[in-house]
Amino acid sequence: MSILLVGISHRSAPVAVLEKVAVTDTDRPKLIDRLLSSSHVSEAMIVSTCNRVEVYAVVDAFHGGLAEVGDLLTKHSGLPLPDLTKHAYVRYSEAAAEHLFAVASGLDSMVVGEQQVLSQIRGAYASADAQQAVGRTLHELAQHALRVGKRVHSETGIDRAGASVVSVALDRAQHVLGPLAGRTAVVVGAGAMGSLAVAHLSRAGIGRIIVLNRTMARARRLAETARTYGVEADARELSRLTEAMAAADVVITCTGAVGAVVTLADTHRALTERERGEFAAVERPLVFCDLGLPRDVEHAVAGLPGVTVIDIETLQRDPAAGAAADDTAAARSIVADELAKYFAGQRMAEVTPTVAALRQRAAEVVEAELLRLDSRLPGLADPERDEVARTVRRVVDKLLHAPTVRVKQLASTPGGDSYAEALRELFELKPGAAQAVAAPMEIAALPTGRADLTLADGEIALADDFTAGHHGEEQGQMA
Numbered sequence: 001m002s003i004l005l006v007g008i009s010h011r012s013a014p015v016a017v018l019e020k021v022a023v024t025d026t027d028r029p030k031l032i033d034r035l036l037s038s039s040h041v042s043e044a045m046i047v048s049t050c051n052r053v054e055v056y057a058v059v060d061a062f063h064g065g066l067a068e069v070g071d072l073l074t075k076h077s078g079l080p081l082p083d084l085t086k087h088a089y090v091r092y093s094e095a096a097a098e099h100l101f102a103v104a105s106g107l108d109s110m111v112v113g114e115q116q117v118l119s120q121i122r123g124a125y126a127s128a129d130a131q132q133a134v135g136r137t138l139h140e141l142a143q144h145a146l147r148v149g150k151r152v153h154s155e156t157g158i159d160r161a162g163a164s165v166v167s168v169a170l171d172r173a174q175h176v177l178g179p180l181a182g183r184t185a186v187v188v189g190a191g192a193m194g195s196l197a198v199a200h201l202s203r204a205g206i207g208r209i210i211v212l213n214r215t216m217a218r219a220r221r222l223a224e225t226a227r228t229y230g231v232e233a234d235a236r237e238l239s240r241l242t243e244a245m246a247a248a249d250v251v252i253t254c255t256g257a258v259g260a261v262v263t264l265a266d267t268h269r270a271l272t273e274r275e276r277g278e279f280a281a282v283e284r285p286l287v288f289c290d291l292g293l294p295r296d297v298e299h300a301v302a303g304l305p306g307v308t309v310i311d312i313e314t315l316q317r318d319p320a321a322g323a324a325a326d327d328t329a330a331a332r333s334i335v336a337d338e339l340a341k342y343f344a345g346q347r348m349a350e351v352t353p354t355v356a357a358l359r360q361r362a363a364e365v366v367e368a369e370l371l372r373l374d375s376r377l378p379g380l381a382d383p384e385r386d387e388v389a390r391t392v393r394r395v396v397d398k399l400l401h402a403p404t405v406r407v408k409q410l411a412s413t414p415g416g417d418s419y420a421e422a423l424r425e426l427f428e429l430k431p432g433a434a435q436a437v438a439a440p441m442e443i444a445a446l447p448t449g450r451a452d453l454t455l456a457d458g459e460i461a462l463a464d465d466f467t468a469g470h471h472g473e474e475q476g477q478m479a
Contacts, residue, residue: 001042001137004062005091005099006069007054010110013087015313019294020077021084023048024256025127027076032133034072040064043135045128045142047103049120050165050193050254050293051110051312056100058137062092097141097342101335104149106158110315111168112328113158118149119192140346148338156330165312166196166252168320169289170204172310173250176287181205183249188241188261190218193254193291198222201252202229209233210244245270245286252289253296260298262288267301344412351411351420355404357429362396 008021023031028046035044035057043058055073059065073088074081091099099108104121106113125142128134134142153159174180185201187194190213201209209226211233213219219235226233236244238261245251245267255261267286274284283306290297290311302309370389373380380388403423410419423429 001058001060002093003096003137003141004057004059004065004069005054005096006088007052008088009052010316012089017087018051020079021053021073022293023053028127029131031072031076032128032131036133038068040068043138044133045124045138047121047124049117050291056096056138058135094343098339100141100145101148101339104145105152105331105335107331111165114164115153115159116164116192116196118146122146144342148335152331152334155334156327158327158331164196165291165315166200168315168318169291169310170200171320173287173289176285176308177249182207184208184247186210186212186244186248186251188212188251188253189255190222194222197252198226202226202231206231211235212238212241212244214238242266242269246273248286250287250289254291255296256292257296258294261296262301263298264300267304267307347411348408351408354420354423354429355407358404358423358427359400361427361429362400366392366396
């Protein structure tokens with residue numbers, strides 16, 4: 001069984017494609033159930049953020065698993081298979097682990113070094129675990145990835161470029177509005193991104209925050225959090241969005257809704273209201289930070305006079321989304337180090353059943369010989385028999401100690417599974433002894449660039465990592 005990753009991210013696809021592939025918290029359990037009911041998938045986890053959707057699956061066959069994951073994403077997104085695969089990337093086995101470690105470290109984020117992705121991976125793991133979709137393989141992978149991300153953030157300055165997409169979006173907003181101190185902000189959505197927005201707005205000295213959410217209890221909790229920062233805040237139902245926008249200088253949205261939350265009509269009404277009564281102002285701009293995927297703000301809103309819309313597509317082009325080269329290099333070094341430890345641990349875990357089988361075989365031989373001794377020397381006193389038994393067991397233990405310790409050490413090196421195979425051959429251990437002593441499944445390495453892989457619907461070209469058009473860009477930004 002090996003890990004298969006099929007993903008689409010801001011590096012491989014335009015926002016329009018990401019919107020179609022986006023997986024909400026409501027979608028995720030249903031999609032995981034469908035994966036687990038397929039023929040080749042035994043474990044599954046879906047990481048879905050504002051700029052990526054990645055399916056991690058433990059599969060018993062590469063092509064069969066790829067076909068099933070591809071079919072799932074095609075049906076979910078409604079995109080024709082060729083359109084979907086044109087923007088997809090595939091990772092298998094060790095390459096899938098390497099990619100997740102990089103994602104957890106913030107190296108693959110739109111804002112290099114962002115920390116929010118750690119909580120998103122943790123949430124993806126918790127969701128899959130709650131459905132009993134996580135076994136030993138994905139559990140160890142996800143937990144190690146989370147440790148890698150924490151280590152990168154604690155040992156490097158990779159997050160100095162910006163803690164999240166929110167910080168970069170608000171920086172862009174201040175280019176339009178000027179300092180946020182004393183201004184009014186509206187936060188639409190009370191999830192993780194909304195919480196992050198409240199924290200950043202509070203640090204920026206915002207004067208007032210209005211939180212809107214479909215669930216009032218969550219809106220109230222987030223407003224209370226804002227008040228703990230010393231900011232005036234209140235919670236309102238989402239139906240009062242127009243009224244809230246009329247009072248706002250900046251509106252931050254990230255709801256996870258399927259359709260637009262902020263419509264052209266809503267914005268027209270809010271702008272009209274700003275021209276009257278207590279909201280009257282001269283040349284008072286309104287900035288939307290649309291961090292939703294799919295987008296929360298209707299596209300036509302950006303064409304209104306005095307309105308600026310900063311969305312995911314805008315942030316992709318922001319130079320502040322990169323981290324310093326030295327910090328990025330240090331983070332990559334940590335990822336490489338942890339990746340080596342992870343692989344070594346996996347290889348050692350694979351040889352452990354073989355060592356257990358060998359010791360079990362030795363114990364059986366000792367017991368058989370002691371029974372033979374009893375039959376040949378029936379008058380042997382118990383003290384003497386016990387001493388003989390201890391002596392035989394000590395001899396066997398000493399003979400096995402060096403090879404079993406050494407094979408574990410050798411197994412942690414690349415190609416180490418061959419030593420376990422040699423041990424099985426030398427001592428005639430059955431492949432199924434002590435559970436799962438068979439060598440892990442391998443496939444031929446995927447070629448770089450684009451790979452021709454067969455899915456259920458026929459021959460299609462599937463991007464290996466990023467599409468060819470984005471590969472050079474990725475190397476420049478991530479270097």
